Amino acid sequence: MPLFREPEGSAGVAIRATLKRDLVLMMRRRSEVLNPLVFFALVITLFPIGISPDPELLAAIAPGLLWVAALLAALLSLDSLFRSDYDDGSLEQLLLSPQPLPALALAKVAVHWLLTGLPLALMAPLLGIMLSLPAGSYAVLALSLALGSASLSLIGAIGAALTVGLSRGGVLLSLLVLPLYIPVLIFGAGAVQAAILGDGVSAHLAILGALLAVALSLAPWAIAASLRISING
Amino acid sequence: MAFDSLSAFLAMGGHGVYVWAAWGVTGLLLVGTVIHARAERRALLRDLRRRARRAQHHGASSDVATSVSHQEGHARES
């Protein structure tokens, strides 16, 4: 009879524990949740000042502006995704645990999306009003951002995992991740554009969903491999 | 032959600047990479040779020393 037996459904327990722990930790560091949102609002404020307050002009470029600004805000929050866990050693514990690392990494990314991607998506319509985004595209804007930012979090986590062991990984992280963001940006901003023009948006949203499915099926393994590289030096 | 004279060839029907700029940069980069690769190889070989010479000059004693320490290490392991 073995002395230690794995408790039933231990992987599920571990994933739920990781989710809960990360959620609690992030809620304690409220500024880290708020900073991307403030950044998003700030960048959107810069554009009318820098370009022109003309509502017609702003309406024409609003879908792209909102998407690019949200993308940059999501990028800004990536560096902290694994950083504090790396610094206090709990990332190492995560690697040593007998549970599948891709699943645990996925749980961490899910929390990241829940606390950055989703709030950004919910906040975007508000900023859309400020850019006089044409009516009828607000729901699509929020939905495309919610769908797209999940892919952004997954892809970005690969970059964050690769650079977490480096002392100055921030700029490098954006260099690695931004080119990979381009397909999501194209279809996300395209969905809002299509909604404004009155075309069907289901094709765009379907492609965003397909991108998310691909990211969901491949990224966790890449994140896990990258974390192993960063930890085992 | 698509051209009547050398000057026509160089002019490229008025597009000479563009054609020669694109070809020139390509050629420079190809030649440059080869020169770089050769320089890299030569520098490495020079470095290796210098190391070999250093090992030969005052290498005899140190070689013995390292081999002895190796043997000690093996003895300890076994």
Add this chain to the structure above:
Amino acid sequence: MWAFIHKLGSPKWFYAISARLQPWFWVAAAVLIVIGSAWGLAFAPADYQQGNSFRIIYVHVPAAFLAQSIFVSMAVAGFIFMVWKIKVADMAAAMMAPLGAAMTFVALFSGAVWGVPTWGTWWMWDARLTSMLILLFLYFGVIALRGAFTSRDSASRAASVLAMVGVINIPIIKYSVDWWYTLHQPATFSVTSRPAMPMEMWAPLLIMVLGFYSFFIALTLMRTRSEILRREANKRWVRELAGEVS
């Protein structure tokens, strides 16, 4: 088969076999590029629409092909390194990255120069040029990531992972950029998508493409040999080799 792969994976054996292969690829590259250049520059007929500026195709397209192929080769080498721990694959991947970035730059530069007589501007957000620009950033990312690590093993593995992630993304990026381009600029003239080219136009192109590929193989063999000497400088066979040379 496995014995062969592992033998090929041993740096010493690779060093010996590549010494024999390398001259052939250099000769092939030189002959093909010289013939292709002469044919493309002087003998191929001028294009009825673009005149002689179309001769840029003979450097633009081979460079663009090579730029993409090198990224794929880098990812394949990274995969081989990650799965079978064959160090020579990683050395080759490290050595081909700068050439890939250089070829991407050549494709971008020649495309931009070509744009002046065809579009009347240096830069258009043409689908092919945009994809190439993104590819250049992907190359920079891989090169920068490899340089950022202090431990060589971590650097190799991180660069391998990033190259594999990148290579999965390249087709997605390419298709989304193509889609984006047709949406925004439906009716512009694309420089390289053309109806069937006559034989005397595409034959030199084919020769140039083959010449560029030979050049890539020859240069990668040569630089991988240098990298072997650099990384294995303390190995006995390298020291003996250096002793023989001096």
